[in-house]
Amino acid sequence: EAQVTQNPRYLITVTGKKLTVTCSQNMNHEYMSWYRQDPGLGLRQIYYSMNVEVTDKGDVPEGYKVSRKEKRNFPLILESPSPNQTSLYFCASSPGQVTYEQYFGPGTRLTVT
Amino acid sequence: RKEVEQDPGPFNVPEGATVAFNCTYSNSASQSFFWYRQDCRKEPKLLMSVYSSGNEDGRFTAQLNRASQYISLLIRDSKLSDSATYLCVVSPRSGGSYIPTFGRGTSLIVHP
Numbered sequence: 745e746a747q748v749t750q751n752p753r754y755l756i757t758v759t760g761k762k763l764t765v766t767c768s769q770n771m772n773h774e775y776m777s778w779y780r781q782d783p784g785l786g787l788r789q790i791y792y793s794m795n796v797e798v799t800d801k802g803d804v805p806e807g808y809k810v811s812r813k814e815k816r817n818f819p820l821i822l823e824s825p826s827p828n829q830t831s832l833y834f835c836a837s838s839p840g841q842v843t844y845e846q847y848f849g850p851g852t853r854l855t856v857t
Numbered sequence: 858r859k860e861v862e863q864d865p866g867p868f869n870v871p872e873g874a875t876v877a878f879n880c881t882y883s884n885s886a887s888q889s890f891f892w893y894r895q896d897c898r899k900e901p902k903l904l905m906s907v908y909s910s911g912n913e914d915g916r917f918t919a920q921l922n923r924a925s926q927y928i929s930l931l932i933r934d935s936k937l938s939d940s941a942t943y944l945c946v947v948s949p950r951s952g953g954s955y956i957p958t959f960g961r962g963t964s965l966i967v968h969p
Contacts, residue, residue, distance in 0.1 A: 775955075786961035787901070787944070794955060802956055834900055845891055846946075846957070848900035 746771045748849035750835050756855045757825055765820045765852050767835030775838040776818040777802065777846070778810065780831040787834070793818055825856040860884065861947050863960035870967055874935045878963045880945030881927045890921055890928045891946040895962065901944055905930070935967045 748769045757763055769776065777792035779802075789802030793812040807829055809821040818837075822829060832853050836846040862881045870876050882890075890907035905912060907928045911920040918931040928945055942964050948957035 779959075784961070787959040789956055792955060800955070832898060844889070845903045845906060846901075848902070851898070851900050853898075 746847075748835055748837050748847050750833075750849035750852050752852060753850060754853050756857065758857055759826055760824050763822050763825060763854075765822075765833060765835075765854070767818045767820065767849055768816050769818075769835075769837040769847070770816065771837060771839070771847065772815065773837035773839050773847070774815070775840060775844070775846075776812065777836050777838075778808070778818070778820045779834045779836065780804065780829075781834065781851075782831050790820070790833075825854075827856045830854060830856050861945060861958045861960040863943075863945055863963045865961060865963060867964035867966050870935055870965070872935055872937060872967055872969055874967075875931065875933045876935055876965065877929055877931045878943055878945075878965075879927050879929050880947075880960050880963075881925075882945075882947040882958070883926070884947065884949075884958075885923075885926060887947045887949065889948040889957075890919075891948075892917075892919055892928070892930050893944040893946060893959075895942045895944055897942075904943070932965075935965075937967050937969065940965055940967045 751766045778790040779787045791810040793799045835849040838844045838846045892904040893901040894904045895901040905919045907919040916933045920929045942962040944962045945960040
């Protein structure tokens with residue numbers, strides 16, 4: 745089944761404790777991205793990647809890192825999480841660049857206390 | 858002016874009604890347009906791509922008006938299961954950008 749998977753789905757952590765949210769797609773898509781969704785603000789892109797070893801900042805990259813060592817994986821790293829990073833995070837992939845539809849993972853609900 | 862604007866609603870309609878949403882965008886160079894559906898706190902899922910000639914999929918019709926820079930979604934014969942938030946997406950944000958822009962969504966509630 746073609747899909748985008750994320751882990752963990754739910755995470756409660758404390759300020760400053762490094763964490764990684766994994767994202768994997770099995771559709772051989774080139775484009776992958778991370779979004780956060782907050783009430784009243786909609787989906788905002790954090791980082792995106794157009795291919796292996798190619799990543800770039802989205803709208804809200806501060807406090808996040810990403811890597812794209814393999815085509816299928818695109819982990820999101822929070823080196824020192826803060827409470828303002830409490831949010832719902834979605835990973836997405838697309839067969840092409842930005843003009844194609846995106847397929848979203850199920851989301852990761854992160855709470856930073 | 859926001860890059861992509863949607864009326865947040867909620868649109869509260871009875872079953873069987875016809876309802877329409879609009880989404881305006883500011884970048885005249887945008888190439889691709891989509892409608893996504895998002896159920897409460899779940900992942901967005903593609904509903905329709907929006908083509909210049911308009912497109913229809915069952916009860917759903919999407920149209921693009923480049924001159925006035927808006928896209929629309931028409932839902933006929935609304936079902937209870939159509940209750941969701943509808944997000945419009947415009948890509949790219951600006952020339953040379955690879956960032957799609959999401960609207961904040963329009964909430965639809967279909968009641969018996």
